[in-house]
Amino acid sequence: MNHDDLPKWSARAAAWAQDYHASLRDRPVRPAVIPGSIREALPETAPDQPEPMERIFDDFEAIVPGAMTHWQHPRFFAYFPSNASPASMLAEQLANAISAQCMLWQTSPAATEIEERMIQWLRAAMGLPAGVTGTIHDSATTATLSAVLTMRERALGWAGLAEGLSGQPRLRIYASDQTHSSIDKAVRLAGIGQDNLVKVKTRDDLSMDPDALATAIAADRAAGYVPAGVVFCIGGTSVGAIDRIEDCLPVVEAEDLYTHVDAAWAGSAMICPEFQPLWAGAERCDSIVFNPHKWLGVQFDCSVQFLRDPAPQIRTLGLRPDYLETLESSDINDFNEWTVPLGRRFRALKLWFVLRAYGLEGLRARLRNHVAWVGELADRLRDIPELEIVTEPRLALFSFAHRAGDAATEALIQKVNADGRVYLTQTRHKGRFVIRMTAGSFDCTRDDVMMVNTVLREMLA
Incomplete structure (x- = not known):
């Protein structure tokens, strides 16, 4: 297959996609397949010679759709949805065609500056104050890891980056037992350790108890530990628990702890003014994550992290060797310095399309x-x-x-x-x-x- 063949097969793929979405209500949401059966339908080795696209597409139609759980099914009520509106699918097709590596401004000027503007659009729509900035990650897990790494380094005076964690004081991160397992994963991967994630007692409404938080922090300081940060939950994955952030902020601010808000699912609802009181106080937190791919119709993957001040996270994650310098200007954002991976996709394009199309x-x-x-x-x-x-x-x-x-x-x-x-x-x-x-x-x-x-x-x- 070459570029001359692409229009024909793109048209066929688009027609297939239209039929697929139109027929979803007639399909079971989950497939009735036996583990291993799909693998057995594929040859054990790759072909030595090119195969015709007609055969490849026929095999796709015969093997794949009937063996998928249909996340775009309108009666998919499991987990949280991972949406793909038509506008988002179109934007992804264009981003795939351009196939840029958007790690630096100079490798992707349009991608970088559209990302900056999309953060601004969403910040305003969600009632966050002017001056809040941010970036787009693949998923909330990466955004949360970025925030926890920043908590770690801020608490250590950025010594961990150069010296490692051996010999450093024992750090503590605080969250309720309603937070997502991505918080547990972040403290593990950050080298802080599962035992140092303190699950704070919740009140009857499943929100973090500020008195219990204050008691836990005081006990840790008395034991010689170093409190590093607090993760708040807005719309927990299990049953939708919501921390009352404003109740806990006096404790957090008195202790000068870095704060991260996990609003991966419920954050999308904050474009509705009537729901914004649910996260009152989030505007005073250092970091917020929400996933437009969960509820706004933006195709997976697309996770937005708002930052009140990006400098601590850039200081934690940024690394600029000579070969990644942009020689023309220093007044730019290289978003790879805001996150863990160096490589980045053009995720802002689908946000731009969706926000405008709907x-x-x-x-x-x-x-x-x-x-x-x-x-x-x-x-x-x-x-x-x-x-x-x-x-x-x-x-x-x-x-x-x-x-x-x-x-x-x-x-x-x-x-x-x-x-x-x-x-x-x-x-x-x-x-x-x-x-x-x-x-x-x-x-x-x-x-x-x-x-x-x-x-x-x-x-x-």
Whole structure:
């Protein structure tokens, strides 16, 4: 295949994509496949000679779609959605064609400056103050690792970068038990260690207890440890827990600790002014991460990190050898210095397309619908005698369980997912096995959300 063949096959791929999305409601959300069966459908070795694109595309159609979990399915209610709006798909096609390595301004002037402007657009839309800047990562895991590494070096006076961690004081990071496992991964990879991630007690509303935070910090200082930072949770993955950041900030600010807000899922909702009080105080934090690929229709991967002051993170992560210098100017951003990888994709392009193609009001309408429909669904499930709402809706997420106990709840979710019309996932809350329900697919409708009620009633009949 060469460039002359590309228009034909791009057109076929676009037509296939249109048919695929149009047919998703007719497909089970998850495939009924046996582990290893896809691998066995492929030859054990690569071909020595080129194969015709017709055969390759035919094999794709025969093997791949029927063996995928369909994340773009409008009744995908598991985990959190990973959306791909049509505008985002188009932008990715163009970014793939350009295929730039956007590590430096000089390797990607348009990519760098569009990224700067997209951060500005989102900052304003989400009610954050002027002066907040940021960058785009692949996922929230990388953004959180970047923030935790910055916590580490700031607490050590940036000695760890040169001297290593051997002989340094023992650092402590604080978060509630509702935070995502990416926080645990970050403290492990940063060399701080799992035992030094202090899970602070939460209040009845699942928010971090500021008194418990103050007590933990005081105890650590008395033991000779060095508190380094606090991670707040806005919309926890398990059941949507939300820390009351403003309640904890007096403690944090008195201790001069670096702060990071994990709003990977719920952050998208902050483009709606009525939801912004949920993260009051976030504007005073040092770092915030949210994933437009979860709820704004921007294709995976695209994770935005806002920074009140980027200098500490650049000092932690930046490295500029001679061969990466931009000789023409020093008044530029080389975003590779803001994150872990040197290589960077042109992720800002899909943000630019999506924000323009649907507008903030169009995106807000989708988010508001999802929140309203999930609330309505929870009310319908309250009327099913066998079911109990375990955690109330937080934005577009709630959890429920079978009143007969964990075994019955587990049997129910397996039965629902085997049916194929909807896809739900589970978690544990206060030791109890519960089913999560969250809506956020770009093309889902009220009828799609209410299908959960229909399926559950049939499964329990």
